[in-house]
Amino acid sequence: MKQPAIILIRPQLGENIGKAARAMLNFGLSDLRLVAPRDGWPNPDAGPSAAGAGSVLETARIYPTVEAAVADCTHVYATTVRDRNMPKPVVTAGEAACQMKALSAAGEQSAIMFGPERSGMTNDDVALADTVLTIPVNPDYGSLNLAQAVILVAYEYFTVRDNTPAYLPAHPEGLASKKELVGLMEQLETELTAKGFFRSEGRRGPQRRTLRNIIQNAGFSTQETRTLRGVIKSLVHGRPE
């Protein structure tokens, strides 16, 4: 299955190319394409910033033009924050991720283009794209750098396929049974009665109910219930020799 390619157009700093490679590999992407990197290629500043993602740099392909870089692609996204006023659909990173997943499944090669650090893509670059990909940011402060833009797009692609359950149980080893919880309640009530905690027979019912609700609703595991029984015993009797 073809993964989306990441295309960096005329990137300026080798350090940013390395960081982009690292961002890609964190989320399972490895098809890096560089269009006319300013300082040539290979760039000695890229490797140290890649932090273990050197494999992505080693297999990166270099192209003289954007046209050449996108030649084998059927759907290309232009990442931009500025409003381009171009007659193209505009999608969020999340929507683009959904589309690219469908494209990958259909055997299509998709790609996401990112412009140079300082100036962004030219209108000629954007004209080669099918779709504008926009990353929603704080309208009062939009200041994403190149590697940050890459990591957000890669993250969206990775998580759109993520099958990790959103919620894992807090106590895989087993919640306490009601019998265990009642045992804890009764032990606590016995000790509190001996200590005169319940102020009167009339107050005893409501106070007892309050304590039982606390224990009931806390979601204790079997092991935690056992620990708490030891705690109560220690508080009253100290540690047995």
Add this chain to the structure above:
Amino acid sequence: MKQPAIILIRPQLGENIGKAARAMLNFGLSDLRLVAPRDGWPNPDAGPSAAGAGSVLETARIYPTVEAAVADCTHVYATTVRDRNMPKPVVTAGEAACQMKALSAAGEQSAIMFGPERSGMTNDDVALADTVLTIPVNPDYGSLNLAQAVILVAYEYFTVRDNTPAYLPAHPEGLASKKELVGLMEQLETELTAKGFFRSEGRRGPQRRTLRNIIQNAGFSTQETRTLRGVIKSLVHGRPE
């Protein structure tokens, strides 16, 4: 409406604090809290990396301990990549974003904790969290740096689509603040120490952590926390005349 706070625990490099501030502001977050930054505060390396997000650095609050930093919070997430084997729910960044939206809407203060660059959070740090937040990454290459982790969490919060609360708080009248929970933990530890509950200095740390996790995860309300403090006092000292 209270936005989630970002808590950096013992951050090492000022540059990374600046980058985290920039990542936050890109996605509308501004409540930055620093616990014992290694090189003190203010740090001259932070400003240049913040790239216009200096306002976040200027209003950052500094705390000596994690306990102090989370004191006003009712729901705290620990960001971690390693498996902690702790009895806490584990959620993805996306699910955490949904939860935090619901918490914000209910007027609750939530927070996301990030550990030091090199070592990550200690188990004692994680014990103060309600929930573990995990960012799904490439299983063959997980290499997120601090600012990248912050930006992904902030991005998820900013872009969370569904505003329907995923769940309603169990205690509409008010979950206990972390300060109240730590007060309960400390009272219990003091009494148990006096009773010889902790078997040895070596066992003390793990036993203490177990108890703190039990209290942390039970979802006690302010009123319940007060009741339990009375219970401990009665168990040890009996009811005062």
